[in-house]
Amino acid sequence: MPSRQPRNPEPCPVARSVELIGDRWSLLIVRDAFDGMRRFGDFQRSLGVARNILADRLRKLVDAGILETEAAAEGSAYQAYVLTPRGQSLFPLVLALRQWGETHLFAPGEAHSQLLDRRTGQPVPTMRVLDAQGAELLPEQSEVRKLERTGE
Template identity: 95%
Template structure:
């Protein structure tokens, strides 16, 4: 029996994150929110997802505090979906997925979208993981250490 099924929270931060935002539609909704989309119809046109699936994912993202709803415009019956600070903190994750895809999933010269720094107009540099001294940290230089519960 998994820890989810037994009622125990998953002890792995990666597993908890994937449980919340790891499905295709949730991540693409977050991506589109970073691109400025705010309305249900805009998300649906961009993603081509069924209304019931989109509605479910938006509800879950709102419940998780990743998106919040706001009135779309004065007197409008529409809701806008806006990234919260918690949602905005997903930017490095979306950027990492984008850059990995650009590097590994496109043939040389194949057309794809590109993320630019609005201030300079230049492509966003490739992300790197740095250690406390600012040097690049490689996977083999890290380890997972289980932490014991401290709130007893």
């Protein structure tokens, strides 16, 4: 759970998620962690972010249980930042953003990075939202239903 909760917690899961990981630097740190980055200096070189901002975002991601710290190497004074299971569960979100960007933000033939399946060397297939029977679920086929608070 996040270490601090707003006074009136937002009842929307999207709003709460954006509050936690929705800023540019947090999402790019998570992206880089999926790409194997672990050290403060590596994140800073990749992102070009100011040290104080990077330190703040890393602390918030650790406090939220998205990243955890461990010794960078045995006997080293440096810390490594690694994704927790909670952080690893963000993979579909990062993949969806990547695939949306590939589809909508690059001109045909424009160079960009590509995510490959290490087992096959093939591009990761486009994500699809499926219903309980395995058929594609379109936005107009879904609805938001607000749930009432249950017991403590």
